[in-house]
Amino acid sequence: MNLLTLTDVWVRYGRVPAVQGLSMHVDEGQLVGLVGNNGAGKTTTLSTVTGVLRPSAGTIEFEGKEIAGQAPDRILRHGLSLVPENRRIFARLSVRENLQIGTSGRKDRAKAKEDIEEMLGRFPVLERYHDQPGANLSGGEQQQLAIARALLARPRLLLLDEPTLGLAPLIVDQVFDLLEQLKSEGVTILLVEQNAARTVSIADRVYIMRTGGRIEFEGTGDELAARGGLETAYIGF
Ligand SMILES: Nc1ncnc2c1ncn2[C@@H]1O[C@H](COP(=O)(O)OP(=O)(O)OP(=O)(O)O)[C@@H](O)[C@H]1O
Ligand SMILES: [Mg+2]
Numbered sequence: 001m002n003l004l005t006l007t008d009v010w011v012r013y014g015r016v017p018a019v020q021g022l023s024m025h026v027d028e029g030q031l032v033g034l035v036g037n038n039g040a041g042k043t044t045t046l047s048t049v050t051g052v053l054r055p056s057a058g059t060i061e062f063e064g065k066e067i068a069g070q071a072p073d074r075i076l077r078h079g080l081s082l083v084p085e086n087r088r089i090f091a092r093l094s095v096r097e098n099l100q101i102g103t104s105g106r107k108d109r110a111k112a113k114e115d116i117e118e119m120l121g122r123f124p125v126l127e128r129y130h131d132q133p134g135a136n137l138s139g140g141e142q143q144q145l146a147i148a149r150a151l152l153a154r155p156r157l158l159l160l161d162e163p164t165l166g167l168a169p170l171i172v173d174q175v176f177d178l179l180e181q182l183k184s185e186g187v188t189i190l191l192v193e194q195n196a197a198r199t200v201s202i203a204d205r206v207y208i209m210r211t212g213g214r215i216e217f218e219g220t221g222d223e224l225a226a227r228g229g230l231e232t233a234y235i236g237f
Contacts, residue, residue: 004060006024006025006058006059007060007061026188026190032205033191033207034209035209037210037234055068077105083143083150099120123145143175158187164176191203197230208224217233
């Protein structure tokens with residue numbers, strides 16, 4: 001089933017078009033990659049899906065219902081949770097308080113509390129620093145916190161914007177391992193990444209985006225390989 005469907009979506013910054021006629025979809029239970037060069041329109045796409053930007057044309061459906069133009073908090077309540085570019089954790093709040101914010105939209109308060117404890121068990125480094133300010137964590141640790149916080153909203157769809165940017169290779173491996181693990185647990189994921197090769201290797205399907213939010217390629221890793229792989233894609237098919 002299509003969980004998220006964008007059809008002919010246009011987004012402008014003032015008069016400048018950033019995304020032009022974008023159509024894409026994410027099926028339930030899948031990990032879909034969205035890769036492309038700097039300035040292609042990836043963050044703009046995520047901002048539009050999460051209600052931060054309003055498309056000037058097109059439809060965005062979540063579980064078959066139109067969500068384009070709704071306020072971000074309303075979209076969050078439909079079950080979309082974003083790990084934003086550059087992580088953006090709350091630096092002065094403790095690790096535990098950051099996690100509590102992740103559960104703030106939930107009504108099942110008792111279960112949410114349990115889930116925080118479970119999340120601390122899942123990420124030992126967060127458990128270790130649970131009462132420390134978020135600012136004290138390293139980049140990789142902050143990324144774990146940002147992902148844990150997003151998961152605590154119990155999203156139907158987890159969106160991540162370049163979660164491995166600026167991280168050391170070993171930590172990049174950990175983040176990709178975590179994403180694979182989440183996928184195996186049935187979390188539906190839309191992953192925006194600069195690390196295209198790694199993304200292709202774990203994704204069910206990938207979109208390669210060019211400047212202007214134009215989709216250059218859409219398909220599985222095997223289909224991409226059959227057309228010459230990423231190297232060809234980046235020169236242009
Ligand atoms: N707030 C803004 N005002 C005007 N133009 C913007 C704004 N944000 C982004 N743009 C422009 O829109 C286009 C798409 O930017 P976007 O941030 O979506 O790209 P991206 O694919 O996420 O790039 P990166 O990989 O560098 O994060 C770029 O040309 C960018 O300069
Ligand atoms: Mg971006």
